[in-house]
Amino acid sequence: MADKIPYKTYLTEEEMPTQWYNVRADMKQKPAPLLNPGTGKPMTAEELSGVFCEELVKQELDNDTPYIDIPREIQDFYRMYRPSPLVRAYCLEKALDTPAKIYYKFEGNNTSGSHKLNSAIAQAYYAKKQGLKGVTTETGAGQWGTALSMACAYLGLDCKVYMVKVSYEQKPFRREVMRTYGAEVTPSPSDTTEVGRKILAEHPGTTGSLGCAISEAVEVAVSTEGYRYVLGSVLNQVLLHQSIIGLETHAAFKKIGVKPDVIIGCAGGGSNLGGLIAPFMGEKLRGEADYRIIAVEPASCPSFTRGKYAYDFCDTGKVCPLAKMYTLGSGFIPSANHAGGLRYHGMSSTLSELYDQKLMEAVSVEQTSVFAAAQQFARVEGILPAPESSHAIRVAINEALRCKQTGEEETILFGLTGTGYFDMVAYQKFNDGTMTDYIPTDEELEKSFATLPKIG
Amino acid sequence: MADKIPYKTYLTEEEMPTQWYNVRADMKQKPAPLLNPGTGKPMTAEELSGVFCEELVKQELDNDTPYIDIPREIQDFYRMYRPSPLVRAYCLEKALDTPAKIYYKFEGNNTSGSHKLNSAIAQAYYAKKQGLKGVTTETGAGQWGTALSMACAYLGLDCKVYMVKVSYEQKPFRREVMRTYGAEVTPSPSDTTEVGRKILAEHPGTTGSLGCAISEAVEVAVSTEGYRYVLGSVLNQVLLHQSIIGLETHAAFKKIGVKPDVIIGCAGGGSNLGGLIAPFMGEKLRGEADYRIIAVEPASCPSFTRGKYAYDFCDTGKVCPLAKMYTLGSGFIPSANHAGGLRYHGMSSTLSELYDQKLMEAVSVEQTSVFAAAQQFARVEGILPAPESSHAIRVAINEALRCKQTGEEETILFGLTGTGYFDMVAYQKFNDGTMTDYIPTDEELEKSFATLPKIG
Numbered sequence: 001m002a003d004k005i006p007y008k009t010y011l012t013e014e015e016m017p018t019q020w021y022n023v024r025a026d027m028k029q030k031p032a033p034l035l036n037p038g039t040g041k042p043m044t045a046e047e048l049s050g051v052f053c054e055e056l057v058k059q060e061l062d063n064d065t066p067y068i069d070i071p072r073e074i075q076d077f078y079r080m081y082r083p084s085p086l087v088r089a090y091c092l093e094k095a096l097d098t099p100a101k102i103y104y105k106f107e108g109n110n111t112s113g114s115h116k117l118n119s120a121i122a123q124a125y126y127a128k129k130q131g132l133k134g135v136t137t138e139t140g141a142g143q144w145g146t147a148l149s150m151a152c153a154y155l156g157l158d159c160k161v162y163m164v165k166v167s168y169e170q171k172p173f174r175r176e177v178m179r180t181y182g183a184e185v186t187p188s189p190s191d192t193t194e195v196g197r198k199i200l201a202e203h204p205g206t207t208g209s210l211g212c213a214i215s216e217a218v219e220v221a222v223s224t225e226g227y228r229y230v231l232g233s234v235l236n237q238v239l240l241h242q243s244i245i246g247l248e249t250h251a252a253f254k255k256i257g258v259k260p261d262v263i264i265g266c267a268g269g270g271s272n273l274g275g276l277i278a279p280f281m282g283e284k285l286r287g288e289a290d291y292r293i294i295a296v297e298p299a300s301c302p303s304f305t306r307g308k309y310a311y312d313f314c315d316t317g318k319v320c321p322l323a324k325m326y327t328l329g330s331g332f333i334p335s336a337n338h339a340g341g342l343r344y345h346g347m348s349s350t351l352s353e354l355y356d357q358k359l360m361e362a363v364s365v366e367q368t369s370v371f372a373a374a375q376q377f378a379r380v381e382g383i384l385p386a387p388e389s390s391h392a393i394r395v396a397i398n399e400a401l402r403c404k405q406t407g408e409e410e411t412i413l414f415g416l417t418g419t420g421y422f423d424m425v426a427y428q429k430f431n432d433g434t435m436t437d438y439i440p441t442d443e444e445l446e447k448s449f450a451t452l453p454k455i456g
Numbered sequence: 457m458a459d460k461i462p463y464k465t466y467l468t469e470e471e472m473p474t475q476w477y478n479v480r481a482d483m484k485q486k487p488a489p490l491l492n493p494g495t496g497k498p499m500t501a502e503e504l505s506g507v508f509c510e511e512l513v514k515q516e517l518d519n520d521t522p523y524i525d526i527p528r529e530i531q532d533f534y535r536m537y538r539p540s541p542l543v544r545a546y547c548l549e550k551a552l553d554t555p556a557k558i559y560y561k562f563e564g565n566n567t568s569g570s571h572k573l574n575s576a577i578a579q580a581y582y583a584k585k586q587g588l589k590g591v592t593t594e595t596g597a598g599q600w601g602t603a604l605s606m607a608c609a610y611l612g613l614d615c616k617v618y619m620v621k622v623s624y625e626q627k628p629f630r631r632e633v634m635r636t637y638g639a640e641v642t643p644s645p646s647d648t649t650e651v652g653r654k655i656l657a658e659h660p661g662t663t664g665s666l667g668c669a670i671s672e673a674v675e676v677a678v679s680t681e682g683y684r685y686v687l688g689s690v691l692n693q694v695l696l697h698q699s700i701i702g703l704e705t706h707a708a709f710k711k712i713g714v715k716p717d718v719i720i721g722c723a724g725g726g727s728n729l730g731g732l733i734a735p736f737m738g739e740k741l742r743g744e745a746d747y748r749i750i751a752v753e754p755a756s757c758p759s760f761t762r763g764k765y766a767y768d769f770c771d772t773g774k775v776c777p778l779a780k781m782y783t784l785g786s787g788f789i790p791s792a793n794h795a796g797g798l799r800y801h802g803m804s805s806t807l808s809e810l811y812d813q814k815l816m817e818a819v820s821v822e823q824t825s826v827f828a829a830a831q832q833f834a835r836v837e838g839i840l841p842a843p844e845s846s847h848a849i850r851v852a853i854n855e856a857l858r859c860k861q862t863g864e865e866e867t868i869l870f871g872l873t874g875t876g877y878f879d880m881v882a883y884q885k886f887n888d889g890t891m892t893d894y895i896p897t898d899e900e901l902e903k904s905f906a907t908l909p910k911i912g
Binding site for chain 1: 462
């Protein structure tokens with residue numbers, strides 16, 4: 001252990017993980033399989049390979065192999081922007097006057113602005129290796145679309161992004177970043193797909209949704225020669241790739257002789273949280289260590305804390321397999337004032353199963369309190385956080401203040417998934433004092449639960 | 457020397473410099489002093505201390521002390537976002553198929569998005585230590601204003617930023633970042649100052665300029681109790697603080713057993729270039745080593761390559777001391793299509809003197825070629841560069857291509873000063889193919905040279 005813990009702990013490039021960790025291998029009760037919506041039976045590798053690359057299908061279905069080699073080419077790409085630092089938040093601790101020790105793993109130091117690049121390069125790599133021409137995807141706020149554009153530019157792969165129309169219009173700069181990386185960006189719903197035309201006919205004025213953009217991207221992938229679909233969250237394969245976050249964190253803690261007590265991550269589809277907690281959850285599953293693990297979600301999109309654990313559609317057009325997950329129903333749309341991201345109606349099947357087994361907790365927080373935490377953090381730690389990440393900051397601060405009251409010297413780790421440079425419209429609302437909160441009523445949730453399929 | 461040079465070389469926190477390096481101490485012919493525009497005599501410390509903090513005045517006038525201690529509090533702040541990585545651009549080398557070895561020092565991994573934070577925290581610290589209430593400054597594109605806002609938020613100091621009106625309106629997100637850090641941002645020219653009201657009366661439709669915003673910020677500083685003015689470039693003190701860039705780079709090269717042949721930096725007012733080259737120029741001045749040092753500036757604002765070495769006004773309102781520098785005349789305004797930053801009419805007195813002594817070279821490049829280099833770099837190195845920084849990228853690529861032709865295995869270092877996340881309007885023009893170039897005619901330059909004061 002160092003005399004003084006440094007502000008930032010970096011692994012050397014030699015110390016960087018060379019394998020991803022698959023938490024499913026250590027789960028006794030595995031996550032529920034994807035189902036074919038037609039037959040109600042588990043999706044086979046063959047069925048999935050029309051949508052996803054072959055190697056990714058293998059990873060998606062592999063519940064048994066604990067460690068999977070990271071191909072050399074992906075390791076090389078990781079070295080361009082990784083290892084990411086494990087930061088000791090000395091200034092935040094001082095500002096809070098807490099005996100708690102606060103650490104964060106910062107994933108925002110790359111142009112995509114978030115952890116999404118970790119899986120984007122993996123998915124693009126396998127597509128390239130399979131000899132494909134390109135990939136399609138959807139993006140909401142644009143972090144995932146940017147990450148995928150970067151990975152495709154690096155590998156020389158075509159990239160078609162369906163961007164939720166409201167974001168396409170309100171975030172022209174995100175779109176330009178993607179275009180700078182050579183991606184083709186289409187506002188969704190669009191008239192370039194059958195499902196898009198159908199949605200436009202039914203809802204002429206719609207500004208789009210993630211679920212709708214997914215349907216369009218999948219349709220293009222399965223109907224275009226040499227293309228496959230890739231997704232930035234929710235899937236098992238994504239959590240596998242994102243385990244690099246947790247593995248680096250685990251190794252960095254070991255290097256400085258520290259063990260966290262509480263691990264906190266924001267949760268939309270679950271990619272960051274699943275990645276951050278992976279090796280720690282593994283220890284917990286194997287009975288080697290115990291940690292409090294907390295998922296944080298928006299009160300306006302509370303899939304863990306108020307959702308149902310059930311099979312649901314992953315997309316609006318219902319072209320995707322069904323997944324068992326904590327969900328608000330695929331018909332759920334967050335209220336119009338929602339500004340903090342994490343707006344997907346469901347949650348990773350793996351995390352849903354772990355949560356159902358009470359191996360982790362979940363809390364929901366309101367957005368004005370999230371932005372207040374973001375501002376406090378920015379002013380003392382010098383990083384303007386993404387609204388998504390700020391959900392974790394909010395709860396980390398709450399936990400540190402609890403320690404202040406009790407005098408406990410707990411070690412708190414949270415995932416700082418990204419930066420908020422493209423989220424200034426939301427920050428402006430907060431700065432102007434015009435940001436409001438919204439918690440859906442029970443009646444509203446009952447209405448969206450009614451969109452759940454009648455299965456299982 | 458390592459078996460293989462890593463992608464990124466970081467110093468440990470113990471290895472970080474604890475002193476800044478003052479290149480003026482090693483210059484036989486010192487930079488010309490600032491002059492009082494009224495008397496034509498060198499500004500005294502007393503005269504300067506109405507505008508600047510006392511400690512900063514000392515640093516501004518100190519041509520003799522080679523190393524100046526970095527106060528502990530500033531070192532602590534540096535540890536929040538430094539050391540910055542020295543990156544081996546393996547992917548760019550491969551894309552160019554060059555035998556040259558390319559390195560860049562990346563200063564963009566902090567929320568201000570650039571190296572400006574290195575001097576902002578120093579200037580804010582000395583203001584705080586002097587018991588001041590706040591500081592004023594100007595900002596153009598917004599990197600400096602953001603950096604100063606961050607430093608002031610950290611230290612609990614008021615921060616008033618005069619932002620060039622056209623940027624204030626076209627870059628609302630930069631403004632919001634500053635507001636998130638608690639700064640008061642005023643579009644310039646404004647009716648809050650005498651000089652602002654005068655300029656507005658003379659040029660009712662003006663969208664402002666850096667020189668005008670400087671005048672306003674200085675007026676507020678000297679006329680408000682407990683305030684001083686701070687500046688993000690040009691001054692000797694700024695180059696001193698920015699020497700942290702070069703010192704880290706020098707130490708990191710030593711760590712991996714490498715010595716650069718060519719050092720390239722973009723140059724507007726000179727803060728980044730002066731900081732990057734400081735210890736290397738020191739070796740050159742002391743006859744210990746030799747390096748090719750290249751300043752890169754926009755062809756549309758060519759102060760080194762086409763300017764006069766003369767005393768000039770630093771601001772439009774002519775309230776600041778006169779500085780001897782390579783200048784286009786304080787009346788010079790880059791053409792309306794100019795999008796790449798680096799638009800100040802003059803250049804650091806220290807760099808001007810070094811350039812005049814032929815200790816460094818300068819080249820100018822046109823903006824479409826700069827953005828082409830930026831895009832190429834972004835696609836292979838994964839970082840979307842600031843337009844300013846991309847001037848250095850352009851010339852680094854040119855030098856690497858020269859090595860490809862000659863077969864020379866030169867080691868090229870350039871300064872990657874920042875990221876372009878708030879410059880997407882310019883990128884969009886490039887992506888759309890609507891960006892154009894402009895080189896001022898000799899007649900235009902003669903006209904702006906006519907605004908030079910008749911002195912010395």
